[in-house]
Amino acid sequence: MRLSVDGVEIAYSDEGSGVPLLFVHAFPLNRTMWDPQVQFLASYCRVITVDLRGHGESDAPSWFYAMDQLSDDLRALLDHLLIDRAVLCGLSMGGYALLAFYQKYRERVLGLILSDTRAGADSSEARGRRFRMAQAVQREGAVAVAEEMLPKLLSARSLQERPELAKTVYRMILSTPISGIMGDLMGMALRSDATPALSEIQSPTLILVGEEDGLTTPAEARLMADKIAGATLVIVPGAAHLVNLEQPGRFNEAVLQFIQSVK
Numbered sequence: 001m002r003l004s005v006d007g008v009e010i011a012y013s014d015e016g017s018g019v020p021l022l023f024v025h026a027f028p029l030n031r032t033m034w035d036p037q038v039q040f041l042a043s044y045c046r047v048i049t050v051d052l053r054g055h056g057e058s059d060a061p062s063w064f065y066a067m068d069q070l071s072d073d074l075r076a077l078l079d080h081l082l083i084d085r086a087v088l089c090g091l092s093m094g095g096y097a098l099l100a101f102y103q104k105y106r107e108r109v110l111g112l113i114l115s116d117t118r119a120g121a122d123s124s125e126a127r128g129r130r131f132r133m134a135q136a137v138q139r140e141g142a143v144a145v146a147e148e149m150l151p152k153l154l155s156a157r158s159l160q161e162r163p164e165l166a167k168t169v170y171r172m173i174l175s176t177p178i179s180g181i182m183g184d185l186m187g188m189a190l191r192s193d194a195t196p197a198l199s200e201i202q203s204p205t206l207i208l209v210g211e212e213d214g215l216t217t218p219a220e221a222r223l224m225a226d227k228i229a230g231a232t233l234v235i236v237p238g239a240a241h242l243v244n245l246e247q248p249g250r251f252n253e254a255v256l257q258f259i260q261s262v263k
């Protein structure tokens with residue numbers, strides 16, 4: 001299914017019924033990264049997954065994808081689906097978008113699930129990595145990102161023992177248009193620091209992180225949990241960055257428990 005936001009087509013899926021739960025994917029992936037969650041959770045609630053602009057089946061204009069823009073797209077999707085309030089779950093860049101969303105549209109948030117993400121802005125070193133990656137993408141295409149990111153997204157064990165999973169993630173990255181990758185890199189490099197806003201979060205919040213996540217570390221997750229009143233922190237063993245794909249059972253159980261506690 002699709003909706004148009006100022007002429008940009010955004011693709012989404014909508015399954016199940018009950019409490020609305022909207023999943024927002026990571027960089028540089030798409031909504032299919034949530035397949036194990038849709039399969040399990042659609043029996044318990046209404047599960048919506050979206051391809052952010054630049055990803056999957058959505059349009060990918062050559063532009064700068066500010067987190068603010070992504071949060072406007074998410075609000076437009078909720079409006080389109082006539083959903084007043086939803087539980088929002090974002091992983092990594094998806095979490096950056098949700099922290100921007102919360103600052104603009106908190107009245108639409110029933111609960112927040114922040115997975116393998118951080119509140120802080122990019123350091124100048126991190127920004128430098130984005131610019132280097134942008135140049136590599138320009139030269140070599142999405143394969144440059146796939147090669148650099150894959151060993152960071154999955155744990156060494158997953159990479160060794162789950163070649164099918166590694167292949168799925170690799171292919172997902174390769175399928176992402178260059179304009180989408182560039183738009184994300186610029187948007188992430190220039191995003192603002194959401195740390196001061198954490199103490200204003202009043203919605204029930206669940207924070208999940210893979211114990212071996214080196215991209216957005218358990219220490220950063222703990223920092224967010226310390227600043228958000230009443231937040232629950234779950235550190236998942238046997239997973240790096242893509243905790244929902246590496247440990248879907250534990251991830252799904254934690255999300256289900258959270259959904260049942262907020263409805």
Ligand code: MLT
Nearest residue numbers: 026027091092093094215
């Ligand atoms: C992601 O998984 O969305 C990215 O690793 C986030 C980032 O590069 O900061």
